[in-house]
Amino acid sequence: MSKPPSPPANQLGHPLPVATALEDCRAWAEAASATALGFFRTGTDVDFKEDLSPVTLADRSVELELKLAISEKYPTHGIFGEETGIKGDTGEDLWVLDPIDGTRSFISGHPLFGMLLAYLHKGELLAGCINMPALKEVYCGGKGVPATLNGTPIQSSTKRSLDEAILYINEGEKLFSDHPQLFSKLMVAGQTRRFGYDCYPHALLASGQVDAVIDYDLKPYDFLAVSAVVEAAGGIVTDWQGAPLTLASEGAIISAATPELHQELLGCIQP
Numbered sequence: 372m373s374k375p376p377s378p379p380a381n382q383l384g385h386p387l388p389v390a391t392a393l394e395d396c397r398a399w400a401e402a403a404s405a406t407a408l409g410f411f412r413t414g415t416d417v418d419f420k421e422d423l424s425p426v427t428l429a430d431r432s433v434e435l436e437l438k439l440a441i442s443e444k445y446p447t448h449g450i451f452g453e454e455t456g457i458k459g460d461t462g463e464d465l466w467v468l469d470p471i472d473g474t475r476s477f478i479s480g481h482p483l484f485g486m487l488l489a490y491l492h493k494g495e496l497l498a499g500c501i502n503m504p505a506l507k508e509v510y511c512g513g514k515g516v517p518a519t520l521n522g523t524p525i526q527s528s529t530k531r532s533l534d535e536a537i538l539y540i541n542e543g544e545k546l547f548s549d550h551p552q553l554f555s556k557l558m559v560a561g562q563t564r565r566f567g568y569d570c571y572p573h574a575l576l577a578s579g580q581v582d583a584v585i586d587y588d589l590k591p592y593d594f595l596a597v598s599a600v601v602e603a604a605g606g607i608v609t610d611w612q613g614a615p616l617t618l619a620s621e622g623a624i625i626s627a628a629t630p631e632l633h634q635e636l637l638g639c640i641q642p
Contacts, residue, residue, distance in 0.1 A: 386492030387464065389513040396488040396500035397511055399440045403433050403486060404504035407471060411505065412480045425474045430454050433470035433486065441466050451618075453592045461618070465491045469592040473569030482506060485570040489595035494618060499599025501574045510574045512603025518577050525578040527606040531631035533639075536582035537563045539572035545588050556639050557585060573597040573626050577604035583636060584626040591618050601626050607633045611640050 387395075410429035417425045434452045441450055442458075449459035451467045466488065471477050473484035482505035490498040490513075498513030510525070512518030518525050530536045538561030540546065547554045558564070561583070565572075570593070575581045577600045586594070598608040598616050607630055609615060611623045625640070627633035 384463070386495075386497055387490065389498050389516045392490040392498035393500065393511045393513050393516060395441075395444065396490065396498060397509055399437055400486050400488055400500050400502035400509060402440070403436050403470070404502060404507075406433050406436055407477075407484075407486065407504045411477065411482075415478070417474075417478050425478060426454060427471070427474060427478060429477065430471045430474060434468065437468050437470060437488070451592065453590070463493060465618075467491065467592050467595050467618070469596075472593065473571075476569060483569060483571045485574075487570060487592060487596035489592075489599055491595070491618065496595055496599055496616070499596035499603075501570050501577075501596055501600050503571060503574065508574070510577055510600050512577065512600040514599075514603075516603060518600050518604035520574075520578055525604055527576060527601065527604045527628040528579045528582050529629060530582040531629050533560055533583070533632060533635040534562060536561045536628075536632055537565070537580075539565050539567045539575070539581055539584040541567050541569070541572060541584060541586040542588055546585075549587075553640060560636075560639060570597050573601055573608075576606055576626050576628060577601045579604075579628075582628045583632050585623075585636065585640075586626070587623045589624060590621060591616075594620070594624050597626070598624075609633070611637075613637050 415427050417427050434454045438450050448464040449461045451457045453469045469487040471484055472487050477484040486502040488500045501510040510520050540557055543566045572584045576584055601608050606628050608626045610620055625636050
């Protein structure tokens, strides 16, 4: 008598192969891009959540589409979405998603909104995808798998000195309000400084266009996918204390192309 086929590896308590998780992320994100762009620059209504962050029908529709796609292929996996919270078990296989990363950009017609997907197994971050629907750019990367942009390998820069670095400062007005002394330090750091928002500066870091990003006021669905891509590209991402990012992390992060840049930025934050 022939043996019954073995269940997929992840159903045996093992993670999905990283390449499989990345291919899933890419396919789901690209399919959901059409939904997001269908609402973009159409005057869609905006609601505000309790923390005063905006949410639109686009956020909700894209999250529902992604959750349905994940559940259809992996019915036993947990899902953590920004808009609908946690569904299922977070202790084994978990997908973490932000349907529209940068809703304020989205509602103002700015094309630098993103879509983030990450895959974790038993709390370990294994794969991530940064999708930029309006730019038609998809960044992917995971543990042991090089980062790519639209399938082409990318790598972070080799800059080691902050004096020579292009530095992005995300959420500048919040930093100015909550950490004015740090904000003043950052205003004279780096060779070139730019203000930014959301995930795209981290994608630019992964592709070697910029060298460091300081970010603030984040949740796991904001930074897990970003961290996977940047680190697959050779960079380093931690919280402001220098600790690795996990599902339990919150608040602020540093992305840097090299350990030397990362250490300099830690020194700015915690002299």
